[in-house]
Structure formats: C-alpha cells, structure tokens
Amino acid sequence: MSGAFRISNAGRLTPARTARFTFDGKAYTGVEGDTLASALLANGVHLVGRSFKYHRPRGFLSAGAEEPNALVEIARDSARKTPNVRATVQELYDGLSAKSQNRWPSLSFDVGAVNDVASPFFSAGFYYKTFMWPKSAWKNLYEPNIRSAAGLGVAPDQPDPDHYSSRFAHCDVLVLGGGAAGLAAALAAAETGVRVIIADEQAEFGGALRFESGARIEGQGGWAWAQGIVAQLKAMGNVRVLSRTTAFGYYAQNFVGLVERVSEHLADPGHDVPRERLWQVRAKRVVLATGAIERHMVFADNDRPGVMLASAARTYLNHYGVAVGRNVGVYTANDSAYGAAIDLKKAGVNVAAIVDLRDNPSGTLIDQARAAGIEIHDGRAVTRVGGKLRVSSMTVQPKNGGGERTIAIDALLMSAGWTPSVHLFSQSRGKVAFNEDKRFVPGTYAQDCVSVGACNGTDGLAASMDEAYAAGTKAAKEAGGKATKVSKPKVDADEIWSRGMLGSAPGAGPDTTVKAFVDFQNDVTAKDIRQAVREGMRSIEHVKRFTTNGMATDQGKTSNMHGLAIAADMLSKPIPEVGLTTFRAPYTPVTFGAIISHARGPLFDPTRRTPMHGWAEKHGAVFEDVGQWKRAWYFPRAGEDMHAAVNRECVTVRKTAGLFDASTLGKIEVVGPDAAKFMELLYTNPWEKLEAGRCRYGIMLREDGFIYDDGVVGRLAADRFHVTTTTGGAARVMNHMEDYLQTEFPHLNVWLTSISEQWAVIAVQGPKSRDIIAPLVEGIDMSDEAMPHMSVREGKICGVPTRLFRMSFTGDRGFEVNVPADYGQAVWEALWAEGQKHGAAAYGTEAMHVLRAEKGYIIVGQDTDGTVTPNDAGLDWAVGKKKADFVGIRGLTRLDLVAKGRKQLVGLRTKDPRVVLEEGAQVVDNPNQPIPMKMIGHVTSSYWSENCGRSIALALIAGGRDRAGETLYVPMPDKVIEVEVTGMVFFDEKGERLNG
Amino acid sequence: MLLIRCPYCEEERPELEFRNAGEAHIARPTDIAAISDDDFEKFFFIRQNPKGIIYERWRHLHGCARFFNAVRDTVSDKFVMTYKAGEPKPSKLPGVSK
Numbered sequence A: 001m002s003g004a005f006r007i008s009n010a011g012r013l014t015p016a017r018t019a020r021f022t023f024d025g026k027a028y029t030g031v032e033g034d035t036l037a038s039a040l041l042a043n044g045v046h047l048v049g050r051s052f053k054y055h056r057p058r059g060f061l062s063a064g065a066e067e068p069n070a071l072v073e074i075a076r077d078s079a080r081k082t083p084n085v086r087a088t089v090q091e092l093y094d095g096l097s098a099k100s101q102n103r104w105p106s107l108s109f110d111v112g113a114v115n116d117v118a119s120p121f122f123s124a125g126f127y128y129k130t131f132m133w134p135k136s137a138w139k140n141l142y143e144p145n146i147r148s149a150a151g152l153g154v155a156p157d158q159p160d161p162d163h164y165s166s167r168f169a170h171c172d173v174l175v176l177g178g179g180a181a182g183l184a185a186a187l188a189a190a191e192t193g194v195r196v197i198i199a200d201e202q203a204e205f206g207g208a209l210r211f212e213s214g215a216r217i218e219g220q221g222g223w224a225w226a227q228g229i230v231a232q233l234k235a236m237g238n239v240r241v242l243s244r245t246t247a248f249g250y251y252a253q254n255f256v257g258l259v260e261r262v263s264e265h266l267a268d269p270g271h272d273v274p275r276e277r278l279w280q281v282r283a284k285r286v287v288l289a290t291g292a293i294e295r296h297m298v299f300a301d302n303d304r305p306g307v308m309l310a311s312a313a314r315t316y317l318n319h320y321g322v323a324v325g326r327n328v329g330v331y332t333a334n335d336s337a338y339g340a341a342i343d344l345k346k347a348g349v350n351v352a353a354i355v356d357l358r359d360n361p362s363g364t365l366i367d368q369a370r371a372a373g374i375e376i377h378d379g380r381a382v383t384r385v386g387g388k389l390r391v392s393s394m395t396v397q398p399k400n401g402g403g404e405r406t407i408a409i410d411a412l413l414m415s416a417g418w419t420p421s422v423h424l425f426s427q428s429r430g431k432v433a434f435n436e437d438k439r440f441v442p443g444t445y446a447q448d449c450v451s452v453g454a455c456n457g458t459d460g461l462a463a464s465m466d467e468a469y470a471a472g473t474k475a476a477k478e479a480g481g482k483a484t485k486v487s488k489p490k491v492d493a494d495e496i497w498s499r500g501m502l503g504s505a506p507g508a509g510p511d512t513t514v515k516a517f518v519d520f521q522n523d524v525t526a527k528d529i530r531q532a533v534r535e536g537m538r539s540i541e542h543v544k545r546f547t548t549n550g551m552a553t554d555q556g557k558t559s560n561m562h563g564l565a566i567a568a569d570m571l572s573k574p575i576p577e578v579g580l581t582t583f584r585a586p587y588t589p590v591t592f593g594a595i596i597s598h599a600r601g602p603l604f605d606p607t608r609r610t611p612m613h614g615w616a617e618k619h620g621a622v623f624e625d626v627g628q629w630k631r632a633w634y635f636p637r638a639g640e641d642m643h644a645a646v647n648r649e650c651v652t653v654r655k656t657a658g659l660f661d662a663s664t665l666g667k668i669e670v671v672g673p674d675a676a677k678f679m680e681l682l683y684t685n686p687w688e689k690l691e692a693g694r695c696r697y698g699i700m701l702r703e704d705g706f707i708y709d710d711g712v713v714g715r716l717a718a719d720r721f722h723v724t725t726t727t728g729g730a731a732r733v734m735n736h737m738e739d740y741l742q743t744e745f746p747h748l749n750v751w752l753t754s755i756s757e758q759w760a761v762i763a764v765q766g767p768k769s770r771d772i773i774a775p776l777v778e779g780i781d782m783s784d785e786a787m788p789h790m791s792v793r794e795g796k797i798c799g800v801p802t803r804l805f806r807m808s809f810t811g812d813r814g815f816e817v818n819v820p821a822d823y824g825q826a827v828w829e830a831l832w833a834e835g836q837k838h839g840a841a842a843y844g845t846e847a848m849h850v851l852r853a854e855k856g857y858i859i860v861g862q863d864t865d866g867t868v869t870p871n872d873a874g875l876d877w878a879v880g881k882k883k884a885d886f887v888g889i890r891g892l893t894r895l896d897l898v899a900k901g902r903k904q905l906v907g908l909r910t911k912d913p914r915v916v917l918e919e920g921a922q923v924v925d926n927p928n929q930p931i932p933m934k935m936i937g938h939v940t941s942s943y944w945s946e947n948c949g950r951s952i953a954l955a956l957i958a959g960g961r962d963r964a965g966e967t968l969y970v971p972m973p974d975k976v977i978e979v980e981v982t983g984m985v986f987f988d989e990k991g992e993r994l995n996g
Numbered sequence B: 001m002l003l004i005r006c007p008y009c010e011e012e013r014p015e016l017e018f019r020n021a022g023e024a025h026i027a028r029p030t031d032i033a034a035i036s037d038d039d040f041e042k043f044f045f046i047r048q049n050p051k052g053i054i055y056e057r058w059r060h061l062h063g064c065a066r067f068f069n070a071v072r073d074t075v076s077d078k079f080v081m082t083y084k085a086g087e088p089k090p091s092k093l094p095g096v097s098k
C-alpha cells in the first residue's frame, strides 16, 4: 500500500508500481508518477519544512512550481546534494532520499522557532535597523549568525559530478505552456506546417486539466484529450515536444532560455544522459500560454501545515489519487474551490464546511456543492486555525464581526482567486495593464508574442481554447505558414471561475496583530507590509525591498498581488498607482550547471598547443599559461630547480646554442601592390626602401601615439611582407590592421591573412646556430655576406619549405626557422639532433625573457603599459622622421607626450648584485621622505642573469635617461634596496655577438 | 542575445558573431599630422554617447569579418538598421519619428 491517504479508483497512477523513498531518514512507499509531495501526502505527512525567519512549521501550499514552503534537500550521494528542491515538482523515483531543511535538531522540535515568539524583533526591515551597530559586528557576528539561522538549504560542498548539455534551436512558433490553451495553439500552428516547439514544465502535458474534472473536450475528459493531442503533435515531423522543460527567461528578439530536466526523475540515470539540458531558442513568434496561479487567503496562521490551495488538493486527488485529509474545510472567495470540495466529497472525504467570504454566492458549482450535501457558510471568514504542527480546526466568524464557531478539520483548502502568470510576458519587456477584473494582464507588447488563455485573463476553457487556436493560426501565418483546414477542438463541458479577492481577509486587517502570511517563503505578513507603508515606503519597489515580499526564490508567485493590494489599501491609492514590480528571469531557479553546461574545467577556455608541444612534454618541460597557449617555461634536468635550469639554459645559448619554440608569435602576411604603402601607414618605420629579403624591427602605435605592438617584419618580395606580432597581440593587431584597411585606407590594394597557426617557428640562437641549421638547409647561402643579420630567405629545410629569418632576440647570432606547422615537430627533432653535436640546449620562455633583458630588448605589455611612446622606450630611432603619415603620428606630438619628465625605460643595477628586484616594485628618489612617498616609477622586468653574474632590471622612471648614474631606492616591506640608474643593455654593449 | 543584420552577408546573425567597434562616422583626417590639438581632441577623444539613436561601427568578426555601420537605439537596445562601411549616414530611419 502506497500510503493510507491513497484513494482507490482515484487519480491516474498505477498503485501496483510502487517506489520506495525516505524523508528525514524514515522509509515510505509511493507510486511511480508521484511527486515527492503527493507521495508524502499519501502517507499523511504534511509537515515538511521550517520557515525562513520564524522557523514556523510548514506544509505543502501548492502542487506545482509556485510552491514557496515545501523545499527539501535531495541527495543521491555525497556530491549530488541539491538544496531547495520543491517537493511539489520533484518526481518520485525508487530510492529517492529527501531531507527537510532549516531546522535543528528536528523538524517537529526546532530550537529556531523561538524566533516566532520573539517576532516583534524580526519585523519588516529588521535587518536594516537592528544590526546597524557596531558596524564591524555585521561582518563577523551578525551576518554569519543570521545566515545560518535564517536560510534555506545548504549549498553542496563538492564539485558537481553531473554533466549538462546545451542546444540552440530555431522555430517559427514557440508555445510556452502545455495546458489546454497551449496545446490548442500548438495544434493550430503545427497544422500549417511551420516548425513548432511546445514546452511545459510538468512531466505530462495538460496543465489545469490535471485537476479540472469538469472539462470535456471532443467527447472525452479534458486530460485524455490533452494526452491524445500530445501524441498527435509528437508524431508530426515539424513539432518538437519538450516536457519537464521550463522557459525561465525571455530575452531580446524572441530569444527564450529553457531548461529541460532530463534525468532528475530517474532512479539511476547513468552517466550517458545529462542531468539537464539548456535550450536557447530563437522563435519567429512566441505564444505564451502560461496559465494562472491560485492565490491563498490571507488570514491568521494561514501557514499551518494542512492549509493549502484548493487547486492543489484537487490535483492531489484527481491526478495522484491522494486525499489531503479525511475531514477538510474550504475557505474561499471564488467558485473554483467548490470544484475541489465536490471532487473530494465524491471520493469519500468529509467536507466539514465551505466558508465563502461572498454573500449569497450562486452558480452551477455552488448548486452542485449544495446538492452534494456540503454545508456552505457564506458571508463568513475563517479568522484563525487551531493546531500546531498540523491544522486541527478553523474558527469561522461573520465577515463583519459576530459570534465565532470552531469547526474541527484536518486540512483547509483555500482560494482567493487566480493570478495570470505574466512573468514571461513581463520579461519580454511587455507592459501589463490592470483590468476591470482587478488583474494585471498583458497590455502593450514589446516583442512578437501573444498571450492566450488564463495568462491573458481569459476565463473558461472554451474561450481560452478559441483564443489560443486563433492565436496559433495567426502566429503560424505570420511566420510563413500556409492556411489549412480547420480542426478546432470542440469544448463540450467547461468550468468557469469567478474573480475572488486581493489583500487580507477579515480578521487580518490593520487593527490586528495576527500573523497572516502574504509571502510564505520570506515570512512576510500583512502586518509587515502595512508597517513598511507606515515607515514611509510609497512605491511597491520600496515596500518589496523593505519587507522582502516576493524576493524569495519563488519570486512572489502567490504573494505579489496580495502584497500590492495591502500596500495600496494602506496608501488609499488604486493598485496600478502603487505599481507592480518587474518580473525578472529566471521564472524558477536554474542550476549553474545548466547555464555553464560543458564550459567547465578544461573546456572552460580553449587550450592552444604548438606543433612541438609533444616534444617539449616528452623532454620534461614545465609549461606556463600565456593567454590560451601552453608554452614551455623551462626544461629542468634531473636535480635542477627552476633557477638552476634557467641559468644553465641562458649560459648554454651564449656558449653554444639553444632551441626555442617561438610558434606562438602572431604572424600576418601583408600582400598586394600597395603592401608597402599600407605598412608605412600602420608602422612608425619606413618600409618603401626596405629591400626584398631584408627584415626590420617594426613598432605599431595607436592613434594616441602609444606603443600598441612590435615585431620583426620580413619583406619576402616587393608586394609581400611577413609580419610578426607579440603572442598576446596576434588577434588584436590583425583586427587593428583590418579596421584601417577596410575603413580608413580602403583605396589600398592589400590583402591581410593571419598565418600564426600555419607556420611553426623554431628559434635557434647562439654562436653555433648557423652550424646547427646549415647542414639541413637546401638552396640558401647562409654565409654572413649572403645572409647578413636581419635578412630572410626562402628555401628548404629537411626537404620542406622554410622561411628562414636571420634575427636575434638574444643578442647572439640567431635564426628563426619557419616551417609549415605540420612539419614543426619533425624539423625541431632534426635540429635538435644537430644541436646535440654542439652541446645545444632547449630553452623555455623564462630563459628567453632573461636573455632579451640582458640586451635591453623590450616586451610590449611588460615593459610598456599602453602609456609608453617609442621615445619613452628608447626606440625613437624606429620612428620614420621623414614620414608624412602613419597611425599615431599626430598623437606623438600631443603636449603631454613631448613634455619633459616623462617616464622613460632605463636599466637598474642593484648596489648589491645578488639582490633581484621585484617586478612591479615602486621606485623613489628619497627613501627618508614621509609616507605616502612620491613614486617616480616602477620596475618592469627583473631577473638574475647568470651571464652577467648579477641581477638586472628594467624600469620606467620619470626623466630616467637624465638620471643615469643616480642612486634611487626601492622601498620594500622589510628593507630599502639601493639601485643605480644605467643604460638598458647589460651584456655585449657593442653588439658584436650578433655576428659572433 | 540580439540578432544583427550584416549588410555584407545580407542576413541576421546572432550577436555572438559580432564585435562592437565604437562610434561611426568619425573619419580620420587626411592631413592628420597637421591638425590642431582641438581638432585631434574632437577626432580621438570626444564621443556622443547618446541616450537614444546611436550610429556605431560593428565587425562581423566570426563571419565575413567586414566592418559595417549600424543605427541602434540605446534605450530599447533595438537595431534600427545596418549599412555598409563608407555609405553616408542615413538621413531617414525606418520606424523612427523626427
């Protein structure tokens, strides 16, 4: 038996298909198709949680996504713990394990409930007022304690082991909501042949037909009709049907985010299926059929477990076959609760009484209730309920005062009316309108969408379906669908519900101090809202923030309208003047996993590896991340630390030779009859007279005159330049060049091609570099006469094409061997074998940095920071003085850029040669001045140089070049370091080694 | 995510494929080396940043890679129109009054 409250012959589940589960460690049995809520209710469990602030006992309010109370933790294992799961939407599976939250030591005895007694201290705005002083205590004392006492679930403390997927989809008509209206709209659109996607958050389609027993369509029950339509839609090639899928966000241009719960309902999902799937759908037209949400009655202690929405009780009965009690009361201000009472009565549940706030209600449902023998107390209110952990009685009083009467009950069904779900419409930037029925309904549309049925304020099944069918047809036609035969479903029997009420019910008015809850999840009462108004809040946006009404994870699905009405009443203003808060995404909480999908761990960002990466890995390279690149940092041999390895690499390069993987350099080919003219405009240097086969170090500026990038450029032919950029600058330099070529210099006949990944680059540097390369090269005379420093030749190496550059970033004789990327590793291995004969070493980026710093070669982005001119960097020689134009030419003459005292790049030698400065350290000229000291610059590069036998550093210093020989100071936390200003070259000042 | 019409590809593509490139119709002076400080300030530093209609440059970076111009309403974030680089600033905007 799957629970004492399971009614035989009621509901749509198969009782024999049982599923076991636990709640707070206790074992229960439910039925496949149950939600955790229906399964617990079948077992007579109403108490499922403690409230946020007052720790009051709470039960199930609803049977759907709007649930504010019944939040539990579902744990599959130690890593798979999901807090704040709504028990009303969590489908039951065999072995499910759930735990209640926010209680200690137990659900039925919770120490935190003292907050309920102490509640005067916890009224609206208390966070803002009570804990203001002393300020420091907020962070250390108040906040941690408030967070642990007032809170919901506990976040998991392990990485999420599940995987998620993500899909983009396009369609002509997207229908959101799979109730009667949504299905009618989808059917109408699908029949025209357009591409349709229909999504619903429930496991099964049908919406309110799940409980609306009075509905009959096309000669069958409403639910059965819905299942037939779903089967029909699924069979159509142009329709995608997504169940368990919530549209959580409506963005610009009909871009809708949906999350599909793929395996959350399975006992053993396995590893092949994702937990959730994110759908990013672009639709030509959107049909919103999101229905309406029933409101609760606002009266004293309306949060007692057992007190719930009438539609919820009806759903538990008609769909799950569960009676929420054996002796229920009903408290309503509209007709729909009567349907619940009648269905329960028919199922054998005693209905103690219907208390109707209205005088002399009339209509079919009221007549049916009377005929079924249910006692109706009209013009009366429920002023309070009895019971502690579960409702035991209701106290009924004439609504304008008078004698009380207490009626024993074990559940109370309430309905204050229905609130159209305009959340997605509001997210689409549509403006809601307050209509004559005192409902906010879609008013002005901002996007190509339409609302149909209950979310549009349309009452009754027949009217809703007519409207939806027409809207589906129209949307399809607008999206390019063809007119087709009409097969509009015919509604045979209908339930029409009248309007209900907003705000607090009698007995919970301004003259009372009772706790009549408006927002269950954030523990906001009618009294709190009134207090906010008394304390000066006038706009609903302020009332909301002061009271936190509607700010919980349920975003006020049941509470917003009540809160608004109570505030409006206090302000004696019409509701629209107080305003409705804006609805924001997500409609219901979305996991981070679904949003980030595969973009985590190694897939968070692409990893770029050079063609020689495998060789470096095999030879023990330690890698460093340079942007998305993995670069070999140094190659330690056995027993070497980084320092020892880098020292050895630096010494070996200058003694014999070293091999360095420079493939990450940005490379751009500039080709065309106007290539030289283009280069003249993009770089400070002159290019027209550079001979083919020669290279030049180029500097690129921004229009403001500051250094943007640099690199060696080889002229392969009159109309062809092989440009190199910094590793980090590759993409933006290409963009910068394209921008000028396309928009400022479109008259130039030039073509730009990124060739960064097409050429692998092996730098061979050192006195033996030519001896290593020459035996492998064909067709290139590598003598100093034929191939001087800064030249480029095309030929073959190891039988494959090469662009061989003679250039140096070390100051020693050097070459950069460019080969097609696919040959990179093979050529590297051949060069390595040759290198071994000469005792060459592989060196990494750290040695490369040290070697270039020994020569005072700058690295753009390290020794420059976007405010450095060529002159500041000591590179004035690279600016063509006779040129009439280049990007940055005017910027260079700006007053500030030619002013005296600018920061200039200089060398620094520490007085103690063993001390290595910290990069970024500030420099002062007088260490005895009071703090804050005047900083005159900072260290940009600093290393130990084994070749120089001392530390070396580059720094940007105000008026630096004029300070040569001066002593400056680098204040550090523990000491002050004395330094001498020098030139930038520390090794081989005469530059003789380039031909050494 | 916005849809942006590339005037070269002649179709709407998702925003992810594009990169904004700042205000449009600011031509680099042909005699830039000779212009005054004031003119350089106007050319390089001063931007409209309007509330409402803005003329701006975009690049269809992950598509045809062309730069083009767009008219966008900064309040509604809606694109009014797009047109090719080098084409004149449109005098009439579809669906925009005044």
Ligand SMILES: [Zn+2]
Pocket (backbone or CB within 6 Å): B006, B007, B008, B009, B010, B060, B063, B064, B065, B066
């Ligand atoms: Zn394009």
